[in-house]
Amino acid sequence: MKYTEAKSDLIQAWGNLGYSWGLNKVMAQIHALLMVSAKPLSADEIMDELKISRGNANMNIRALLEWNIIYRISVPGERKEYFKAEKDTWVLARQVAKERRKRELEPILKTLKNVSAVENDGSEETKEFKKVVKELKGFAEKSDSLLDTFIKAEESWFWSTIMKVFK
Amino acid sequence: MKYTEAKSDLIQAWGNLGYSWGLNKVMAQIHALLMVSAKPLSADEIMDELKISRGNANMNIRALLEWNIIYRISVPGERKEYFKAEKDTWVLARQVAKERRKRELEPILKTLKNVSAVENDGSEETKEFKKVVKELKGFAEKSDSLLDTFIKAEESWFWSTIMKVFK
DNA sequence: TTAAATTTTCAATATTTATTGAAAGTTTAT
DNA sequence: ATAAACTTTCAATAAATATTGAAAATTTAA
Secondary structure, eight states, rough: OOOHHHHHHHHHHHHHHHHTOOOOOOHHHHHHHHHHHSSSSHHHHHHHHHTTHHHHHHHHHHHHHHHHHEEEOTTTTTTTTEEOOOOOOHHHHHHHHHHHIIIIIIEHHHHHHHHHHOOOSSSHHHHHHHHHHHHHHHHHHHHHHHHHHTTGGGGGGHHHHHTTOOO | OHHHHHHHHHHHHHHHHHTTTTTHHHHHHHHOOOOOOOOSSSSHHHHHHHTHHHHHHHHHHHHHHHSSSEEEEEEETTOOOEEEEEEOOOHHHHHHHHHHHHIIIIHHHHHHHHHHOOOOOSHHHHHHHHHHHHHHHHHHHHHHHHHHHHHHHGGGOOOOOOOTTOO
């Protein structure tokens, strides 16, 4: 298989995976491109490789910076900014987990806490509702601590040992 | 807080979470509605509660059935079909993990395997590419076995014990 | 059978989300 | 200061996705 074909296949596939991780397609593609690139790339190079507009490139680069999964690089003597990806997949996964926890889990935990306070009118509906909310809350809290553990796994001897089982 | 308000808040919030799990909004809302409902509901009741069309209801119910997170219920003497949700959150999470593994992880593993076969022309690009692909492959495989372990966790003494730590 | 009840399909339409590109803004070298 | 290099913004537009609803298909009771 030729390099250029392999590269575009990988960018495509990583784009799809990233999409299902909550990034958008172009964000994920830019990330993939920076992943496989030996050198940091400028916005122009990214636009060129992925055939996207300047505005699109700019917005998605910014989003990736916000997610902390790519970094801004300054080359001395050069005016342009360059970007490189976080290439350590575990750091990457941790970073994504952190963002998603903030964006997804925190809101549902808040809602579950709110709706727990539903007034018990003695009806079967209310009874069932309370039961389900309690179950969901337990689940969300467990997910939250699992995620938290994962995010902090690097620092934990126990978990980093467990993780090694999966080599 | 009133029951009807709590219910619609929960459906809304669960809809958002489900969306980020790879379901679509209405799918997730139907699931939420069936979660909190004490009795199985018919398509008409779902249409009515969520204010969606028959076609929409039908399609999303079918999708939920495909994901195996709601069940078809027949009431003797009734012509209509009823639906109820899987209410055990761990079964639910496992089912979702299973689907996503199939839909997301399997394709990227396939691509990574393919692009590994890129021909080494000795250039720096190719060298870096091969390195990154190897790293990604290792990561994807580990994720795969983690997921697999999670999916099968119920049967495993070791993991069900570990899980209990998160109560 | 027939026909009423129910479910499914799908072309048309509406809604949401992503993308463009040119203008405005910012930074830096001289 | 000026202007070139570069980045950001955002209204307009395009593309993707979701939704409707009426017609077709299917199921069931009598």
